[in-house]
Amino acid sequence: MSEVQGFHIVAVPPNEWGHMRPMIAFLSRMLALDPSLTVVLIVAESAVERSQLELSTQLASEGIETADVRLKIVSVPITVFWPAEKYLPSLKKVYAQVIEDRQPDLALFESMIHPFYDFARSMAKKPLKIACWLPVALPSFSSIAPICYIRDDPQGYVNQVEELMKTEGTSYMEASNQASPASSAYLQHINGRRIRIPGFPEMSDYEGFPQEPPVLLPVAMVVDWLFGIRDADVLVTTTAQALERLGLEAFSHWLKDQPKAARILSVGPLTSQRTPEVVRKEKEQADATGLSSFLDRMVQEKGDKSVLYICFGSVLLPADPEMLYAVLRVLLELGVPYVMVMSDAAVASLPPDLALATKQSGLTFVCPWAPQQYTLAHPAIGWFLSHCGLNGTLESLCLGVPMICWPLFADQPVLSILVSQVYGCGYELTEVRRGFGLKYRASTGKTPTGEIEEVVKEAKEVFQKAFFDKDERAKIDTNVDRMANTLNAAWDKGGEAREDALALLDFMSRE
Secondary structure, eight states, rough: TOOSSOOEEEEEESSOOOHHHHHHHHHHHHHHTTTTTTEEEEEEGGGGHHHHHHHHHHHHHHHOOOTTTTTEEEESOSSOOOOOHHHHHHHHHHHHHHHHHHOOOOEEEEEEGGHHHHHHHHHHHSSOOEEEEEEEHHHHTTTSSSHHHHHOOOHHHHHHHHHHHHTTOOTTGGGOOOOOOOHHHHTOOOOOOOOOTTSOEEGGGGGGOSSSSOOOOOOHHHOOOOOOOOTTTTEESSSSSEEEEEEHHHHHHHHHTTOOOOEEEEOOOOOOOOOOOHHHHHHHHHHHHHOOOOOOOHHHHHHOOOOEEEOOTTTOSSSOHHHHHHHEEEEEHHTTEEEEOOOOOHHHOOHHHHHHHHHHHHEEEEOOOOOOHHHHSSEEEEEEEEEOOHHHHHHHHTTTEEEEEEEOOHHHHHHIIIIIIIISSSSEHHHHHHHGGGGGGGGTTTTOOOHHHHHHHHHHHHHHHHHHHHHHHHHHHHHHHHHHHHHHHSSSOOOOHHHHHHHHHOOOOOO
């Protein structure tokens, strides 16, 4: 690789697949934009095989031969990039070996590995430009509580937490537990204040926590994330301008007042291009599990757009399983076929009556994993019931599939509001909330109850509209088609995402 004289990137994503997969997609697109570009991707040892498989798909999507050696995957002998004291020694050693071969023109680091920034800069033999990788709906997420209250003064937040730790005898790691006194430094910022995000209806700050009160990120992770944003030379987010245009503009103004005055580049959506080779690979995966034959059968028996696809990501399920069971029972009662991604352990925990009804219906397909874009692109799929992670949201909208939103935490609540309230591309299930999520919602003017009876009632109303009201579906389809056309043009020549990717190449060339 050292023989090539183009730009060189060293990239380090975290272990979360929802963060790593779009980075592999983005780097593959960068390779397509610049034939002289070379990349080293440093991943945890546990993620090597999956990363290589994804790289093969993404290179095929870009028309690049898999044998192309311009992107090399190197592993670190760890399981996850967390906590810092456990991953830093190994990462430093591997990084030092990688840059012996060639110094990078750009380091693309996930914001949460901010403790590694200083080491990378200290090892550079020329000024190192660090790009902060942000695979979230950044402008919206950073505007909800408590991030919006501590974003401008993360050091003040650190000091506050440290004082509490001295008083209570807790640690940064323990501060991720909501029962820990140290977590009050986080929770005290969530008190019902109204939040105004550009492009959104007015929200209550409680709306950022739809599930248990609340799902907390570790304090140390929040601190690293915020400092990673402030200490980068440029920010790269996987959100799409069509999705968060006003928020991106506001965030850009905020960045200008920060020490680095960094620019934010928006490179989403990063959905795979539906080339014959990509479709073939995904179909092979679907054929192996029986998914494709189920979907084909549903088209024959129920027609196009008759099936609901349900997926809450690779690691999450709703906090209250009884709410999920209630929704699944409604689907069976209405005769709505569904494909659901659910672990074997979760399937084994289904109530016996629900498990039996599911098996006997002939209308369900449950699997621990599904090729998501293949599934969404299949003519059988009519709707996507999702937690509204950024990747899934963009994949669904790009493929013209409306959404039924069940957000859990992080940027999912704001994405749900964008999908359901701002763009009219689907509905949100509001009665499935818990804890803080049962507080008054300024965006809807309603206070959820969280009672199972209300969950059932709302689910029936939503699924009746989604699958059996042709006029309502036509309205939704119009909105989804409009959004899909805009999103899918982002990587065309002159498109917004493509131009921002080219801007990153230009940034690397500056002295």
